[in-house]
Amino acid sequence: NLSGATAVGFDGVAATSFTVNSATQITAVAPAHVAGAAAVTVTTPGGTSNPDDPQAYFFYAASPSLAAVAPASGTTAGGTTVTLTGADLLGATAVRFDAVAATSFTVDSATQITAVAPAHVAGAAAVTVTTPGGTSNPVGYVYLAPPTLISLVPDEGPTHAGTVVTLTGTNLTVTTEVRFDATPVSFTVVSPTQVTAVAPAGTDGPVSVTATTPAGTSNALTYTRLPAPGI
Template sequence: MITSRPAERQGIVMPPTISAISPSQGPTTGSTTVTLTGTGMTGSTAVRFGSTNATSFTVNSATQITAVSPPHAAGATAVTVVNPTGTSNSVTFTYVAVATPVVTGLTPSNGPTSGGTSVTLAGTGFTGATTVTFAGVPATSFTVNSASQITAVTPAGSAGAAVVTVTTPGGTSAPDAFFFYAAPPVLSSAEPARGPTAGGVTVTLTGSNLLNAGTVRFDNTNAASFTVVSATQITAIAPPGTGSSPITVITPGGASNPVAFSYIPSPALTALVPYSGPTSAGTVVTLTGTNLATTSAVVFGAVTVPFTVVSNTQVTAIAPAGPAGPVTVTVTTAGGTAPGLTYTRNVPPGI
């Protein structure tokens, strides 16, 4: 009786077999790494996609090969493994046409020249993106969130517009999207450099690169309001505060250097010596009080008069001429205007 035996037991070596391919599709541009699983892979000399050899391949074991797909027209293609023992069965790999990516918008569209801004790119065809560049410089990092969105971190760049492109297996996007690098703002002065603790004073800030300012801060408090006048000037309304309160400006280019600003306590008057005098001008009146060092005006009634700041608690002023009777004397400082005290002009006695 004659018994048949399997081919391998008879010394016959069979061609390789492929049982699975993963992934089973990729772009027409090629470069997809696929894993072929099967048997008899050892010693294989080629992997073919249709009639075209794989760009490269590696025999990992007798049961596995990894291969890189070559470019090919769209559609289903038979993949085979060539071995000295013969050519394997075929499995199907489908080439898919991939559209060139398009960038339609960036949020935000500007940031500092130092880089580090997280930017969301909107568009189409982002799947499989391999590179995102800003003016030709690769993004510090990027994540493909979907076929229509990428988040990327800007690299350092030069002030001005930078073309943003995305590269995928379908190609590189057209240079139609821009990110604007902003130079850091610089402040040179604040005028006035002091104001009342109640806030409300209008401060003119002078410097450079001030356009698109988003925030003006007095120490850690935002300005009550501000207006960007030009690239070199901002006017800001001081918020309430106390003590030293350096001012900074924040723009897409970053935060500026600080410039000095101080809050001055409100002045107060406690005494006038003398508190009365003739209707004629010339009487020297000593005003006593607190927080008088920054006095900018002394007023008798409606008349502004010459004065001398003696100390933080004393100012001397020259009383003006006027009709007999009481007038209110006020002092104005960087901290505001003090509630007035009464000075009385007396008619000289008749002879």
């Protein structure tokens, strides 16, 4: 009995517009409203529909917002699990890194989503969440290219500790660890292409040297410990 409808209301607020499609259907544009449930009514020459009908409620979702993403960086290959915190995240239908959809995501609560970052070129990306209430503000995430090593100078030294070795390569700015085989050593980041590290003590022979950043672990280069001369 919707023919001849003269008004559609959302908690008494008139719909922005509406079209009577048939005696059983109306298409309406919802007006602005605070978050929460709104009773939808239709008025015709025969009267106004029952606002207490449980099937005649429309739910206004608040716009989602993001406060942080942690960690705030990861590898260009994707696969980093990140935690997004914010508000009004329930019902999320999409998480995007720039325009690229997250590999997967889980809505943990109204204030937290866990997502897996997709592959992306190196550089900054804007992370957003979409819900029925709209799309959130962006938060920044940085894609880091994996580190590579090109040379070690010197590439050999004594079996005792203390030799300062210069590692040259690429994408070393955020190096978090340098290892000689399985042994982590002290190091200093000099530039995006250079790190200095102090070789540890060990038996003579070759060891593998690697550098690790949030984007992964580099290729290995060989450092050789030389036995002390005998007399």
